[in-house]
Amino acid sequence: MRYVSTRGAAAPVSASQAIIRGIAPDGGLYVPERIPVIDGAFIRALGDMDYRSRSVAVLELYLEEFSHDELTAIAAAAYGENFDDPAIAPLRPLDGETAALELWHGPTCAFKDMALQIMPRLLTASLRKNGEERTVCILVATSGDTGKAALEGFRDVPGTRIMVFYPRDGVSQVQKLQMATQQGGNVNVVAVAGNFDDAQAGVKSIFADGDFAKVLDGRGYFLSSANSINWGRLAPQIAYYFSAYCDMAKAGLVKPGESADFCVPTGNFGDILAGWYAKRMGLPVGRLICASNDNNVLTDFIATGVYDKNRPFHLTSSPSMDILVSSNLERLLYCLTGDPAAVRGFMENLNREGRYDVGPALREQIRAEFTGGFCRDADAKAEIGRLWREKGYLMDTHTAVASRVLADLRQREGVRRPTAVLSTASPFKFGGAVLEALGAVTSETGPELVEELAALTGVAAPKPLTGLGNKTVRFDGWVEKEAMERAVSDFLS
């Protein structure tokens, strides 16, 4: 299967080339030229498989260059003992119509692990398929979660090195400690004196420096990125929608063939787009509910067809959803229109004016497939308290946004359809906000919050987050933003 650019001005490539490149040379995103279609027998067969085999069955439909055995080995390495639940993506029924799909049992306790544990292995296999002999060095600028998940994903993966830059004063103490104590022989973490934009601008200018690329080439290295627009991060996410549906059928939440709704806490639109692919493939998905926090640009877009990022930016207690430009939306616009010139026009408008209008026809198409909703920060916190009191279920701030949006929708419509809420982070990752939501008063700000939440609720904290304060700090250096390239050069000397 070939992959084409959403902007239509780049040549089609193979899956492995799409994974190596990340973004297409015309600035577009790679999408499969057709969406594979499955039948009822495919879903019934998945029902008897474990998560790894389910993921292989879905991935091999998209990655035809990879053999079944190759993908089986990759999935076994990606989804194993590094997850603290053998189900990998367990479904927790909350009542007769609702379940939480927990995507945070991996090594960094957030759903990014579902893709970043497997993507580095897909990338190294792709490099081999294309005869690349140099070592790839992944550069990441992070505001928190992605950096740690990428470090864990690439740590000690042969043929790779990874260097992460984070803003010195722009991440939480837990996030900083998670990165500073990172294990692995091929990793490096450096703070930048500046904010996230400085770190991101620094990384972009390193990528753009052709002379530096030549120097690194002479040393046997080249640079790449692992951000969420890479198809190698999107494809693995399709699998958990299939897995969740099978588990909902097993739990009696849906009858065989009956459709299930999914409610997704959304930022960059990657997670929910994977659900849309699953639906297009033939999985019985009813509605995809796109849940936003106070940064509700997507709610407005689904309602009006106008995407407008000219609005105040809100810092919320669900920071991974504090996003005004949802990059993966470009893939949906392309798939629904099949018209790269139209997509180019929308993206040019977004660059120039910060907005675009898809018009009534496309708006209706989008509304037929997505339901939008948002909730205020205070309401998400109240939802954490409600679920804990009523069901004894502890959820994080991002999951709470989705849970609340679903509850409001059901209230408005007066019907309760079978729905899986995607749970994207461990509540212990955002311990301060969760404690506050439970009415606890705390003076802590650091890793002690993890223990405090465990003590208050009696829920065990995930291993990777306990004892963070006692782990050895390996990376405590920082650089001025002008010195970032020098730091990369030293790392790859």
Ligand SMILES: *Cc1c(COP(=O)(O)O)cnc(C)c1O
């Ligand atoms: C990244 C992230 C999201 C948003 O996912 P997108 O694919 O960007 O829409 C939601 N919750 C958490 C905890 C995340 O880390």
